[in-house]
Amino acid sequence: MEITPTGLVDACGGADNVRRALRHQDKVIIELIELERVNQDVLPISTIDHSLRQITLDQPVSQGALTALGRVIDHNLREQAAPFYSPSQKTDFHRPGWHISPPQGLLNDPNGFIYFQGHYHLFYQWYPFACEHKDKFWVHLISPDGVQWHTAPLGITPSDWYDSHGVFSGHAMVMNDALWLYYTGNTRIGPERLRQTTQCVARSSDGIHFEKLGPVIDAPPAGVTEHIRDPKVIHDGQHYRMLLGAQREDKIGRLAQYSSADGLTWHYDGLSGDSLGEHGYMWECPDLFQLSDQWLCILCPQGSPSPTPDHHVPHHNGYAKATLEADGITLDNWQVLDHGFDFYAPQTAQTPDNKRMLIAWMGLPDEVEQPSFSAGWLHQLTCPRELRWENGQIYQRPAAALESLRGPQQLLVINPECHSTTVDLGTKQFELNTTLPIPTSGHYTLYFHSRSGMMTPASSGKPSGCALTIDGDSRTLTLDRSASLATEGDTRRCIHLPEPLEDLPLQVLADTSSLEFFIAGGRWTMTSRYFSAIDATFLALTRDRHDTPLPKEMDWYALKNASVR
Structure with a gap:
């Protein structure tokens, strides 16, 4: 006797007891929440796997019945997932403000x-x-x-x-x-x-x-x-x-x-x-x-x-x-x-x-x-x-529609006589634009860091956070996130800069826990998750010696939140 869709669901202990359907070598396998609710007098069962809570049927099931069973499982899954479709209420200062992330x-x-x-x-x-x-x-x-x-x-x-x-x-x-x-x-x-x-x-x-x-x-x-x-x-x-x-x-x-x-x-x-x-x-x-x-x-x-x-x-x-x-x-x-x-x-x-x-x-x-x-x-x-x-x-460039997130344009002028410059942007969500001169020798570094990682004249270490270094001796651009909060994966990435280049236009798009670098008009990009302290709103520019050239200025915009609702 052919198994009807309703009869199949009822014999499995009801719609809320069906978890998964499978088919292997023309055999239908049904995974259940509770094996005890199955009516074995009605279903033609060939084997039961208690560890997986699965039954294998000893009779063909029509495509219509399998499709109907899939709709039952679909309804169950949507109901189970619904509470997770809203963001968690846990304290969370890594949640991005304008990138797409999962609610949970x-x-x-x-x-x-x-x-x-x-x-x-x-x-x-x-x-x-x-x-x-x-x-x-x-x-x-x-x-x-x-x-x-x-x-x-x-x-x-x-x-x-x-x-x-x-x-x-x-x-x-x-x-x-x-x-x-x-x-x-x-x-x-x-x-x-x-x-x-x-x-x-x-x-x-x-x-x-x-x-x-x-x-x-x-x-x-x-x-x-x-x-x-x-x-x-x-x-x-x-x-x-x-x-x-x-x-x-x-x-x-x-x-x-x-x-x-x-x-x-x-x-x-x-x-x-x-x-x-x-x-x-x-x-x-x-x-x-x-x-x-x-x-x-x-x-x-x-x-x-x-x-x-x-x-x-x-x-x-x-x-x-x-x-x-x-x-x-x-x-x-x-x-x-x-x-x-x-x-x-x-x-x-x-x-x-x-x-x-x-x-x-x-x-x-x-x-x-x-x-x-x-x-x-x-x-x-x-x-x-x-x-x-x-x-x-x-070439990759940020989509033009992202400009709608910009706040007022702000300008940071770099003093060429200073060994280092530090500024608090007051936000982790920003767009930064500048041109990096490639030195003939020596190097300088752009740091994204927290208040506790700021460099002071008395400090002997470097700011903690994420660092972008341009080195004239090796003609490399290196991204280093080894001083950020712990995460899996690599901590250094490097781009070798070809000889004819003298200047490197740079655009940075930053969010609460990410940095995206668009280099030389999008000829290269470097994308990174960057987890940092809640006060990691500081930007610092340092060089190894006084005659290493620095960018003349940087313009930047705070970025508003984008809705994902």
Whole structure:
């Protein structure tokens, strides 16, 4: 006898007792809150796993019944997550004032960044119940300008048999006047946590309420492990292309490409990326777009060669020039996208005036030991950035809409006779603009620090905080956060400055616990979480010797809060 949706839920002990649904080798597995509530006289159960509180059914379940069960679980998850959709009331002086951060729990990759029906839509990975990487939801934000955001109802929950251990990352497309979300469904089977990966679709006509259509690619292709994820879909003028970050069975990262006429039925075209060599053991978060008629592919390789000796973590970011071919993509000229500590999984969107805007996760996989943990939240996103293709590379600049956060312009004139200059800005939220002369020898340092870390004539140490040093002897620009509050990850990053440069325009965007440096008009960027004392509102400029040139002046603006409501 076929199991009806209502009969299945009732036999499982009621809607509030169903926690998760899975399917493995045509067997349906249901995870429950309390095994004791299951009616074993009604359900055809083949096995019971008491440690996981899971039952495996000995009879096929129709797709309709599984879909209905997913809607029950979706309702439960939304109710459970609702209390965590508001910020915690714990004392918290690290919460950003104008960046996107999670109300509670853990945030990671931005997803589905797109302009649709007159507004920007942005989703991000979220685990609401703790500061850890577990079953991911998609939070949904909407904005008129990419700066002021309001929270929409939760986008997608890990409610169905194909995504019940996490709605993993993906992108959005507008097709047939509807908003389509492509994402990776993640499930783990049994105590061994066997990974199952599918590529899935959800669709919305109003941009608010999404209907899951289920998997459109139900298994990895031959020669690829279950580590295949983060679909990016474009239309190249002839057909749809899907790019996926992938891992070959010999543990080499590559791009998997599929093609489709309708966005639903996909044909596997093969792997791309051999032109970059053995460039890491896994590639994640691909993006593909055009700037000034040049196709570009952003990637996050894991385990690729480190660009500098100070880079010790395995997670990287960068981009390559892309040539689109009938059945694949050729990549060349790999370049680092951001040279700082905390930049991963960037996504771009085309703006209404045909510009390209980028937002990234200001964090890295596996790093959760941060001071905000005690306040019940982790991580934030970067500011929105406008991308341009200049001189054979991507330039990044803060989105123009961020200027709406500026207070009155203020000017700091540097006395060329002084060995050091210190000023209290009175805020951690500011924009700073100056030009750094590159000395022929010697060095000077720009410090962001607290009152207790101020340098005085009697002190022998350096200010505690974050330091940006420009060194003429080595022609390097070094960011050092080793004196900030403890956090996981590296503490030094370095950029080597080519010989022709004599001056270095610098723009700094600061928030309560982050610094974003835009260098030489956006030729380089350095992004960093920076946790500091509550009074870390001081700026200091010091040099190693009297004849080392300093910037002549700095203009700066206090930045107002942006709403994320």
